[in-house]
Amino acid sequence: xxxxxxxxxxxxxxxxxxxxxxxxxxxxxxxxxxxxxxxxxxxxxxxxxxxxxxxxxxxxxxxxxxxxxxxxxxxxxxxxxxxxxxxxxxxxxxxxxxxxxxxxxxxxxxxxxxxxxxxxxxxxxxxxxxxxxxxxxxxxxxxxxxxxxxxxxxxxxxxxxxxxxxxxxxxxxxxxxxxxxxxxxxxxxxxxxxxxxxxxxxxxxxxxxxxxxxxxxxxxxxxxxxxxxxxxxxxxxxxxxxxxxxxxxxxxxxxxxxxxxxxxxxxxxxxxxxxxxxxxxxxxxxxxxxxxxxxxxxxxxxxxxxxxxxxxxxxxxxxxxxxxxxxxxxxxxxxxxxxxxxxxxxxxxxxxxxxxxxxxxxxxxxxxxxxxxxxxxxxxxxxxxxxxxxxxxxxxxxxxxxxxxxxxxxxxxxxxxxxxxxxxxxxxxxxxxx
Amino acid sequence: xxxxxxxxxxxxxxxxxxxxxxxxxxxxxxxxxxxxxxxxxxxxxxxxxxxxxxxxxxxxxxxxxxxxxxxxxxxxxxxxxxxxxxxxxxxxxxxxxxxxxxxxxxxxxxxxxxxxxxxxxxxxxxxxxxxxxxxxxxxxxxxxxxxxxxxxxxxxxxxxxxxxxxxxxxxxxxxxxxxxxxxxxxxxxxxxxxxxxxxxxxxxxxxxxxxxxxxxxxxxxxxxxxxxxxxxxxxxxxxxxxxxxxxxxxxxxxxxxxxxxxxxxxxxxxxxxxxxx
Numbered sequence: 001x002x003x004x005x006x007x008x009x010x011x012x013x014x015x016x017x018x019x020x021x022x023x024x025x026x027x028x029x030x031x032x033x034x035x036x037x038x039x040x041x042x043x044x045x046x047x048x049x050x051x052x053x054x055x056x057x058x059x060x061x062x063x064x065x066x067x068x069x070x071x072x073x074x075x076x077x078x079x080x081x082x083x084x085x086x087x088x089x090x091x092x093x094x095x096x097x098x099x100x101x102x103x104x105x106x107x108x109x110x111x112x113x114x115x116x117x118x119x120x121x122x123x124x125x126x127x128x129x130x131x132x133x134x135x136x137x138x139x140x141x142x143x144x145x146x147x148x149x150x151x152x153x154x155x156x157x158x159x160x161x162x163x164x165x166x167x168x169x170x171x172x173x174x175x176x177x178x179x180x181x182x183x184x185x186x187x188x189x190x191x192x193x194x195x196x197x198x199x200x201x202x203x204x205x206x207x208x209x210x211x212x213x214x215x216x217x218x219x220x221x222x223x224x225x226x227x228x229x230x231x232x233x234x235x236x237x238x239x240x241x242x243x244x245x246x247x248x249x250x251x252x253x254x255x256x257x258x259x260x261x262x263x264x265x266x267x268x269x270x271x272x273x274x275x276x277x278x279x280x281x282x283x284x285x286x287x288x289x290x291x292x293x294x295x296x297x298x299x300x301x302x303x304x305x306x307x308x309x310x311x312x313x314x315x316x317x318x319x320x321x322x323x324x325x326x327x328x329x330x331x332x333x334x335x336x337x338x339x340x341x342x343x344x345x346x347x348x349x350x351x352x353x354x355x356x357x358x359x360x361x362x363x364x365x366x367x368x369x370x371x372x373x374x375x376x377x378x379x380x381x382x383x384x385x386x387x388x389x390x391x392x393x394x395x396x397x398x399x400x401x402x403x404x405x406x407x408x409x410x411x412x413x414x415x416x417x418x419x420x421x422x423x424x425x426x427x428x429x430x431x432x433x434x
Numbered sequence: 435x436x437x438x439x440x441x442x443x444x445x446x447x448x449x450x451x452x453x454x455x456x457x458x459x460x461x462x463x464x465x466x467x468x469x470x471x472x473x474x475x476x477x478x479x480x481x482x483x484x485x486x487x488x489x490x491x492x493x494x495x496x497x498x499x500x501x502x503x504x505x506x507x508x509x510x511x512x513x514x515x516x517x518x519x520x521x522x523x524x525x526x527x528x529x530x531x532x533x534x535x536x537x538x539x540x541x542x543x544x545x546x547x548x549x550x551x552x553x554x555x556x557x558x559x560x561x562x563x564x565x566x567x568x569x570x571x572x573x574x575x576x577x578x579x580x581x582x583x584x585x586x587x588x589x590x591x592x593x594x595x596x597x598x599x600x601x602x603x604x605x606x607x608x609x610x611x612x613x614x615x616x617x618x619x620x621x622x623x624x625x626x627x628x629x630x631x632x633x634x635x636x637x638x639x640x641x642x643x644x645x646x647x648x649x650x651x652x653x654x655x656x657x658x659x660x661x662x663x664x665x666x667x668x669x670x671x672x673x674x675x676x677x678x679x680x681x682x683x684x685x686x687x688x689x690x691x692x693x694x695x696x697x698x699x700x701x702x703x704x705x706x707x708x709x710x711x
Contacts, residue, residue, distance in 0.1 A: 002632045032635075123638045125631070148630035 006030045006123075006154040008329050009143055011130045011167060013040035016301025016318035016325075017160030018113045019058055023326025025120035029333055032152060033117055034125045034145065041110030044162075045187060045277045046315055048227040048234040049210060050104040054316045058323055059116060063099055067108040069229035070208025071099045078263065080215035080224075081386030085263045096207070103208050103227045103234065105189070125152075133157060133167055133297070139339075140171075140296035155338045156329050157297045160322060163280045165303035173290035173299065179242035181284035183222070183309075186251040187236030190271035194231045200267055201228050213237075215382030216261060218254045220247055222378060226264065233268060235259065238281055251278060281314070282307050286363035292350060293343040298325040308358050317355045324349040376415055384414035436489035436591070437548050438480040439540050440513065441555045441571065442473040444497050444504035448560040458670040460561070469504045472556025476619040478626040479586050480554050481512045487591060490514050490547060494539050496524055496532060502642045510629035510637030517543065521646040526660030529562070533570025534657045538650050540575060552596075553616040557582055565618070572616040580609055581618045 010021045013035035021033040037043035049072065055062050074091035095101075118124050125145070134142040134151060142153035159167045163182070168174030201209045213224030222239030237254050244251060258264055282288065282305040289305050292298060300306070300321035307314040328346035332338050350356050388407035398406075415421035446465040454461050480491050493508040495501050496519040505516030519539050527535065544550050553575075555568035565581075572579035584606070585599035600607040601620055629637070647653055656662060681698065685691035699705065 002635055004632075004635055123635065125634050125638065128631070128634065145631055147628065147634065150631040152631060 001149055001151040001153075004152075006032045006152065007333055008032075008156045008158060009034065009152060009154040010122075010158045010160060011143060012160035012162055012301070012303070013037075013114045013117075013124075013126070014044050014110065014160060014162060014301060014318060015113065015315045016303070016306075016322035017158065018110070018117050019319045019322030020158045020160060020300065020326040020329070021122040022058060022113075022117040022120055023323050024329055025117055025122040027326075027330045027333075028121070029330065031122045032125055032154070033114065033122045034128050034130055034143070034152075035114070036127070036129045038127055039111055040114035040126070041107045044106040044110050045185075045279045046106055047185070047187070047225050047236060047238075048103045048105070048229070049101050049315075050109065051101045051313070051316050052099055054319045054323075058319065063102065065112075067112050068102040068104050069232075070103050070203070070206050071096055072101045072103060072208045072210055074203075074207075074209040076209065076211040078211055078213050079382045079385055080213055080258075080261055080263065081383050082216065083262050084386040084390060086382075086386050086389055091209075103210070103229050105229060105232075105234075130161070130167065133170055138295060140294070155296070156332060156343070158322075158325050158329065159297060159299040159303055160301045160318075161303050163282055163302040165299070168290060168299055168303050171294065171297065171299075173294075174303070177241070177280075178284075179245055180240060181282065181288055183238045183240045183281045183283050184244060184251050184278060185236055185238035185281050186255050186276070186278045187234060188255065188273050189229075189275035190233045190235060190268050191231060191274045192233060192268070192271040196270070197228055197231065197233065203228065206230075213258065213264075214378060215386075216258065217378060218247060218249050218257060219379045220244070220249065220254070222254065224258050226267065232274060233271065235264070235268060240283065241280075252276075281309070283309050285309065286356075286359040289359065292347045293328075293340060295340045295343075296338050298328065298343055298346050300325045306355055306359065313358070317358075320353055320355055321350060324353065376420075380414035381411065384410040435548075436483065436487060436551045437544075438483060438489050438491050438552045438554065439543055439550050440473070440477045440480050440491060440493045440508070441536055441553065441568070442477065442493055442495045442504060442508060443470045443556075443559050443561075444468070444495065444501040445470045445559055445561040453672050455672070458672060467500065467504070469507055470556050470559045470561075472558060472560075472619055472621060474556075474626040475621050475623045476554030476556050476617070477508055477511060477513065478624045479617070479619060480552070481627065482586075482624065483552070483589060484512065487589065489551075492517065492543050492547060494519065494536065494543065496520070496527070496535050496539070499644075502644075505642040506637045506640050507629075509640045509642075510633040511627055512629075512633060515547070516640070516642035518642045518644045519646075520644055523647050523655070523659050526663060527658065528663035528665035529564050529566035529570055530664060531658050531662035533567050533574055534654075534662065536567065537571050537574035538653065539645065540571065542645065542650065549614075551594075551613045553577070553614070555616065555618045557618045557620050568616060568618040575616070577614050577616050578611050579616045579618070580611055582620055583617050584620045584622050586617075586623065 007029040008024050008031045010017045010033050013033050021031050024031040073095045074089060076089040079086040129146040130143045131146055132144045133140050134144055140157050143157060144151050161167050165174045203209060208228045211226040217237060217239055220239045220243035222237055224237040227234040237258055239254055282302060284305055292304060301318035306317035306321055325346050328343060332342045335342055388410045391406055392403055412418055412421050444467050446462050447468045450465050452461050483489050484491050491513045492515045493505055493513045494517045499520055501518055505518055509516050519535055524535055540550060558565035569579050580598050582601050583598045584601040587597040589596050594613040595610055596615060597610045600609060683691050683695045685694050
């Protein structure tokens with residue numbers, strides 16, 4: 001056992017844990033930041049987009065020193081057919097200043113973010129695995145690590161150990177996953193010369209572009225993405241684990257097929273794969289958020305299922321939940337009370353924040369990911385949409401009115417009839433509008 | 435109490451090193467820095483002596499300010515103090531200049547914390563690969579040197595003696611030597627420990643001692659840095675990878691595969707070379 005006692009122990013130096021540790025350290029409390037990776041970021045991955053607002057609340061003008069890749073000025077959505085693509089894009093120079101979001105790489109960013117927490121006074125304990133929570137009857141009083149003399153005590157433990165939260169499970173607030181509550185994302189970082197990237201994506205200097213991909217995910221519910229970094233591209237797909245099970249497809253096979261798509265292959269041509277990574281993403285949304293606090297503990301970030309799958313926001317929610325947990329810990333310290341009664345203020349703060357509101361808005365989205373509907377939405381409809389547009393744009397002497405009918409028929413058939421098309425439409429509308 | 439000095443170097447992680455095909459030099463940018471692998475084995479042996487007999491373990495290194503991190507890692511494992519010798523004037527040193535500065539540092543450590551009984555170094559560094567700095571320090575301090583040590587057999591404090599086994603090209607050598615000695619460690623000497631939690635906590639707040647050129651009163655400036663380094667790199671090149679033919683033994687069961695493998699081996703000159711009958 002370490003002789004030293006801490007006010008707070010934070011488990012996990014991802015965005016949630018680091019935000020908590022930073023907040024607490026700045027208030028002058030004694031906080032330990034424990035991370036299992038060799039350094040923060042070593043084991044963390046995300047798609048690759050970081051937003052300004054939530055981090056700025058924590059560290060004003062952080063982007064002037066943080067290791068970010070490119071400022072995103074253009075966002076594209078591509079609906080992929082087998083060898084065709086329906087594309088929508090929006091570009092606006094105003095996204096440059098003030099910057100709205102950036103592409104980033106977690107290996108660099110998380111290291112930097114944690115270094116800010118360290119500078120603020122958080123004590124780093126890296127390459128260290130927390131094996132269990134130490135309890136006094138039902139109260140959490142510290143953690144046991146895998147090091148010699150590895151017990152460490154504190155008034156509060158903040159759990160930010162990620163999507164597969166082992167500590168959450170040990171508190172029984174986190175059940176084993178159902179395959180339809182979680183998707184598996186795989187991602188490659190592909191290196192290309194800076195100039196090549198700028199030419200291929202029509203960018204200058206530090207301008208960046210994101211492409212979200214739908215369709216052609218081996219007939220599964222899933223989304224893909226292609227993001228521009230400084231001298232690499234991040235290409236990935238996320239598919240529901242339940243679909244992978246049923247279709248008996250391996251995640252890298254989905255990524256490989258996307259890489260072969262004629263629209264994608266020319267963008268990544270000549271690139272060298274530098275990194276391959278995989279990660280679980282909680283998709284259960286609002287309805288799978290666990291109890292957020294108890295006697296001596298709080299839970300935040302992925303560990304608390306805080307991911308907005310629709311808007312590809314996870315880091316945001318993590319940072320905000322970490323900050324709110326940190327602020328609650330400071331208040332508890334001042335009050336000298338670390339029981340559920342005080343720490344539940346964190347729950348209240350989350351409810352008042354965008355985290356809760358956004359997740360609530362999209363609580364219905366999860367139902368779209370069920371088998372059957374998902375195949376229609378993510379595979380058949382994109383394919384038919386492309387075909388319908390092809391027919392509309394092809395000038396071959398067929399009257400436009402007939403063409404329009406043909407296009408509608410294609411979509412209807414893909415949905416499984418008029419009624420189903422209407423039902424999917426309403427369901428989708430409701431899910432998105434909350 | 436025994437006083438043991440361990441010399442370490444922060445080096446780029448050789449597992450992640452690549453060579454620039456144009457300049458034939460190491461690409462150091464973006465490569466994580468680690469404590470030279472062999473040095474950790476030297477430190478571990480020092481810490482084992484500390485655990486058994488009680489000792490003061492001082493870790494020293496010469497390098498840029500970022501090398502503080504390497505010293506903190508040593509402190510987390512159990513070293514008592516870390517000294518960073520850092521100054522722009524030391525930059526560009528070859529093994530001759532490096533061993534000069536490290537010898538001076540050890541003398542200063544003696545003045546500060548008492549006479550040194552043992553010095554541990556790694557057998558060589560991962561980036562320079564010369565294996566000259568350890569012996570260089572021993573010569574400058576006029577101390578006996580035991581290089582390529584694979585086993586630390588015993589230490590007799592009363593007799594002021596150590597017995598070690600050296601790993602040589604054509605066998606091993608068991609040597610008895612009187613303290614003080616300098617030992618260079620092989621990686622088979624021991625298995626470096628993982629820091630305890632109290633060790634990690636201490637290291638998290640530890641600030642190494644930094645000595646610059648101003649801290650050495652007897653420093654000869656013509657012997658340090660680039661000026662004190664007669665080594666000239668005349669050419670570097672990347673050796674062509676050797677072509678190796680691989681054959682796969684593919685059989686239905688283990689016995690058939692082994693038989694097949696043996697038959698193929700005996701069809702070559704290898705058994706003769708190895709003296710198999």
